[in-house]
Amino acid sequence: MQLLDGKKTSETILDEIKVEVDKILQQGKRAPHLAVVLVGNNPASETYVGSKIKACERVGFKSTLIKLPDTIDEATLLNEIKKLNDDTTLDGFIVQSPLPKHISDSKVINAISPDKDVDGFHPENVGRMALSMPAYLPATPYGVIQLLDKYKIETSGKHCVVMGRSHIVGLPMSLLMVRNTTPGNCTVTICHSKTKDVKKYTLQADILIVATGQVESVTADMVKEGAVVVDVGITRVPDATKKSGYRLAGDVKFDEVAQKCSYITPVPGGVGPMTIASLLMNTLNGYKRK
Ligand code: NDP
Secondary structure (H helix, E strand, O other), rough: OOEEHHHHHHHHHHHHHHHHHHHHHHOOOOEEEEEEEEEOOOOOHHHHHHHHHHHHHHHEEEEEEEOOOOOOOHHHHHHHHHHHHHHOOOOOOHHHHHHOOOOOOOHHHHOOOOOOOOEOOOOHHHHHHHHHOOOOHHHHHHHHHHHHOOOOOOOOOOOOEEOOOOOOOOHHHHHHOOOOOOOOEEEEEOOOOOOOOHHHOOOOOOOEOOOOOOOEEOOOHHHHOEEEEEEEOEEEOOOOOOOOOEEEEEOOOOHHHHOOOEOOOOOOOOOHHHHHHHHHHHHHHHHOOO
8 A cells, every 4th residue: 555645745746836936036026926815713724724824935925814704794705805806916816615604605606706716616617627628626626636646546447436526526526537638537436425325336446535524434345455545534523632632534444444455645644735735736827827
C-alpha cells in the first residue's frame, strides 16, 4: 500500500505557484488577489479559512478576509458579493460554507460572478466543466484529480465508484472522472443515501472515492483488493485525549482498508491540503486570464 500524500503534493504545487508569482512580481506587476468571505464563527470554517489565508501568504498572493456576523441578512450578503464582483483589484473570491440557515446557498452561489468563482460552484462553471470547456473546477474534486495525476494513477477504462452526490464534491467528482481527459475516462458509478446495497458497487471499484461525511463507515469488506481509495471526508470527532478536544476523522476506516488497497489518502493530510492548492491554482489562472 502506498499513501497518496496530499500534504507533500500540495506543498509541491504551492512551490510551483510561488515560482510563478515571483516572476510576476519581478516584472513589476501586481500579485494575484483572493478574497475569502466568512459568515459567522463556525470553528471548522475558521480553521479552513485560516489555512487558505496562510497558503496565500506562502505563495505571495494578496489575500483579504471579510468577516461578517451570522446575523447578516441575505440581501446585505448579496450586496457584499456584488461589491466583490465589481472590484477590479480582485481575481477571485469564495464564500466559505456552511452558511447560516436563513441564507440560501444557491442564491449566494448564483450571485458570484462566474469569472471570479474560484470555488467553481456557479452553475455556469459546473456546466462548462461537464462539457469539458475551460472553467474553474471545484476545488476539492480538482484536488483529487491533481493527486491522482501526480501519483500517475491509471484511470482510463477503470471503474470509479463515487460515494456521495453533493454539488460541491460527489457530483462534480463523478463528472471529472468520466470526462475524456487524463485523469478521467473512467466508467463511473455514483452511490448516495438511497442506493440499495452500496457494497455491491464499492466491491467493483478500481478507484473508490468516498465523500459521504459518514465517519469511518467504509470498511475493508467493502473494498476490492488492490483498489485506489480516496477519502474526502473530514469530520471533527470528540476526543478527550487531544488538546483540542477532537480528532479529524475520514469516511474510511483507514487501518483496515489500508491493508487491502494499493493506494489510499490519509485523513488529515490527504484531500484537505489538495483542496487549498486547487483554490490557489484557480486564482492564479483567473489572474492570468485577465
Ligand atoms: P454532504 O452531506 O453535502 O453530502 C453527502 C453525500 O453522501 C450525499 O450525496 C448523501 O446522499 C451521500 N451519502 C450519505 N450517506 C451515504 C451512504 N451511506 N452511502 C452512500 N452515500 C451516502 O457532504 P459533502 O459532499 O459536502 O462532504 C462530504 C464529506 O467530505 C464531509 O465529511 C465533508 O466534511 C468532507 N469535505 C472535505 C473537503 C476537503 O477539502 N477534504 C471539502 C468538502 C467536504 P444524499 O444525496 O442522498 O443525501
